[in-house]
Amino acid sequence: MKSILKILALILITTGLRAQNIVGEVEYRYKIFYDKIYASLPHLTDQERDRILLSWGNPDGYSTRMKLQFWPEKSLYTFGTPYQVQSYSWQVEDYFIENNLKEQTYLKYMDQMGKTYLVRDSLNAPKWRVMNEIRDILGHMCMKAVSEDPIKGQKITAWFASDIPVPVGPEEQFGLPGLILAYDINDGMLIVEAEKITFGEPEEVIALPKKMKGREVSGTEYQDLVQDFIQTSIKSKRAWMWELRY
């Protein structure tokens, strides 16, 4: 799978900008439903689940705008412009993902589990299963693909546009024969969906922070940390999704 990506990347890179739709920027709406996620925690009783959904259920979820920029050789992903200008600033967290398709490596600079991490490793695509279903997203016919994240206990349903043959996507999703324009986790606990696609070189390329201070770990080390964090939280009957990107 790794070599597929590498070669496809190479093809796209060498063809350069000839193909119009291999460079561009996508704005995604990252819509998370904390009530549903919280209610799915294993230590809750049925009545507690009902109580949570009943008293603080939010049918609209909680939205953040995210931004992906893609080229044949790489993709950059971080927060987009907020939907609303807020007169109180909460956010200090960084969240950057850079996928280098030429070198087949990635870099993630993010605040997770109370610390800042700098994760570098080689790209390793999830095991995708391509399904027989199509859907239209912003005028692009997308095919359905599914995969699983056993550590977080997530069932991922992604929709990729085969007419945008760049194997990248939002968050940690990539490795499909086309740009991932939408995906959801566990039937709607998280819904990430493209709202706007602009082809061509982005006006302002996402810049990683000049100083990246954080704990440097490899991808496997980071996965171990995540696994340990989730397991400890479950054992302590605490919710892990407040501190870890879902």
Place this chain on the structure above:
Amino acid sequence: MKFFLSLLLVLAITFASQAQSKLTISGTVKDTTNLPLDYTSVLLLSPTDSALVAYTLTNKSGEYQFKNVERQPLLIKATYMGYLPFQKELVLPDTDVLEVEEIQLKPILQELYEVVVKAAKAPLMMRGDTLEYDASKFKVPPGATLEDLLRKLPGMQIDANGNIIAQGEQVQKVTVDGRRFFGGNTKMATQNLNAESISKLQLFDDKSEQSKLTGVEDGVKEKTLNVELKEEAKKGGFGKVSAAAGPDERWNANASFNKFDKVNQFSVIGYGNNVNQSGLSWDDLQEFRGSSAFQFGDTGDFGFNGGGGNYIVFSGGDNEESFEIPFNNLNSGYSNNQAVGINYNYLKDKKDFSSNYFYSRSDQILKSVNSRTNFLQDNTSFTSTDQSRQNNVAGHHRVNLRFQNELDSANTITLTAKGRLSSLNTLLFSHQELIRSTMEQSQMDRDNQSDKWSGAFQGTAIYRHKFKKSGRNFAASISDTYSKADQDGTQKAIVDHLNSTDPNTYFQSLDQVIQALNGSNLIKSSLLYVEPIKKIFFWETFYNFSQSTSETNRQVYDVETSDTRELNPELSRFFDNKITYNRLGSSIRYANKGSNLSVGLAASNYRLNGEFSVVEGSEILGRVNKSYLNFTPNVSYWKTMKGNKRINASYAMGVTPPSIADLQPYKDISNPLYIREGNPDLEPEVSHSFNTGYNMYDPATFINFRFSFNATFYQNQVVQNQTINPETLVTTYKSGNASGGQRFYPYLGFGFPIVKTKANAYLYANPSYNKSLSLINSIETETHTYSHNFGANFDLTPLEWLGLYAGSSFRLSKTDYEQNPSQNQDIVNWSAYSNANIKLPKDFYLDVKFNYNRYKNESFGFDQKVPILNASFYKLLGEAKKWEVRLSANDILDKNQTISQYAGQNYVSTGRIETLARYFLLGLTYNMRGIEVKARR
């Protein structure tokens, strides 16, 4: 493009492993008109689980090639915009080269693509020949039938006879969830099925019934429409009933039921007991209120406040003045409590309506012993004791309504209405004794009774507008609170005959009838405008207005003989007052990357007007006419840092005007022992508060740390100057201003795991210092209170079946009287708790709680220990664990009582209330959702 595609062909895309017998797979993709399709994605999948094996794109001639494909069962799939994805299983050749037969992609019926996929945003699913899509994405009016829905769908027609024509062919049969519907009569199905209950429609060519039976393919295909019904729309319901009884006629019962779907939430709840529980539990309250359980910010007050922070206070008591439903409330004394409530919420689109009605009633008996020692200036003191028996019967009806409508993305209105109606009947018998010395003692017996009705209504409307420019906001609010209380009562007091003739005696004999009618109305309105400047600065301007008008009419009659009453002009009062408040303020806020700094200034004006007379219309005894103008600065800083660390610092100036009662220019002797004298020269009280804090939480190690420090300095603090007449012992209070009062409140807390997930500890210390000033017998008196307060909590959950919780706190309050050091007080409150939750085999559980409180004041020889031991043993029954049998023993040691201790500026008091002690209950609970076992707190 040409170069790109040729390169694509040259490069093989497959796994790079070194297995033998690698395959080369190639072929072409064309459309139905035989034109080659370039740029088509061709995928190789594993047929068992559709796992992606390899993929590539076709070149200009529609050609594709995979090289070095591992030999394994494969499925080839081609997809191109606007065409139906094609897939088929490959038959692997014996050789290493596989030339796949030409793939022909069929265009998706344009209407289908436009209407279903694009317009209705319904995913289209291919299952062999079947095309399936989500019919629920098509909007149909409520009550519409399947036929109405079909008319909307592309490629479908309903002819004059009601037959379905799909893609030009008549549909032969309709099945529901794969089963024939009423013998396959299509019209029967289309005209009877409700469109809203349909989730998916599938159209395919089914084999004829004949061939299905014989198994012989007869080539006859029947156009079939399958209707998949929605799973039962999200609906739920839960409820529980619980009843327990024990010796001494102790009982406790409660029941609740909730029913909800996406739009409606309905719940009823009720309880009754004689074990002092006079409110809902926190969980029951949440369930009862449903989506309206957490709604804050409906007060409509805008702008910064003088306290320096915003707090949400949860207080659960069944307070007469409150519109809120009582919760987590345990009464003192002995009480008999009942309540019933009903709640209904409606949530649809951008409309949100919630409503509830709650009635609670409590019949309480309080037997208490209070003792109060007052210090006189000559270092002597006198002590009064009070033994009383009080019976309160209170009933409260409460109604809460709230409606919020997001009219569009820019405008929101919120309307709330709250109402309450209360009745309160009180009977009080008390025996008071006054001890000055062994020589001088007197006593009084009181018999008071009062009946009170009160009602209040509050209505609030808030309008919020977001301008097109993001961050520019406007909000306006208006509210009105109206209340009325009507009280009738009698007061009788008989003093022992030895002193009764002396008019200056501490105790006086009374026989009075009291009638009081109080009313008030408060109108409030606020405006707020926020203008963003460069997305990181915000200019906030606000205006607050409030006007409260209140009228107090208290008439006291002396009962001369059984049918003659005479108005007592010294004790009867009519007053009428009005407080008008105007504030205009502005602040600049900087908000960026977690830092928030706000600097603001407000000008506030209070106008106080009041008039006092004996009865309405009689000669005016006094008038108050004051106006105060103050400028109040406000600075606050909050910073959120990486790693869950927060730091804050703020300064706020608060202005509190004197109460009208404190300004009233005459002596109020309505309580002859405590005479109040107003002071028309009072200045408003000014407070300067400084707050700073830091807190951090590390989610990976579970370590948390909290620190805060609050300091308040008072200027012109309104204090009560007390003069005690050494002869009559009557205290006269006169309000005055004093500057120099101070309060310091540091807090330090540290929590950490001893063994991660198994044992946690939290240690804290919150000492405080309080300096207060007053004039006592015309001498300026300083009182210093140092409180040394610290504690620790431990949570141990070593095993899945065992939870242990223990903790202790210790407080020593040292009160030092600058002018009277001999009266210094050391009050100790020490408490400890431990709690064990044990899960035994076979669904048996044991909970044991032990609480220990010790109250000590050495200078009085007061030392009270209250150890309380509770235990309950229960078992869950049934497969779904919906039943529970519980035996509980409360206060096994039979020691319960309610204790209070307080050291004031020139007095010390202690109180004891006899409270329900040991009792046992045996109970049964049924919970529709299964019993909740709280093995951990």
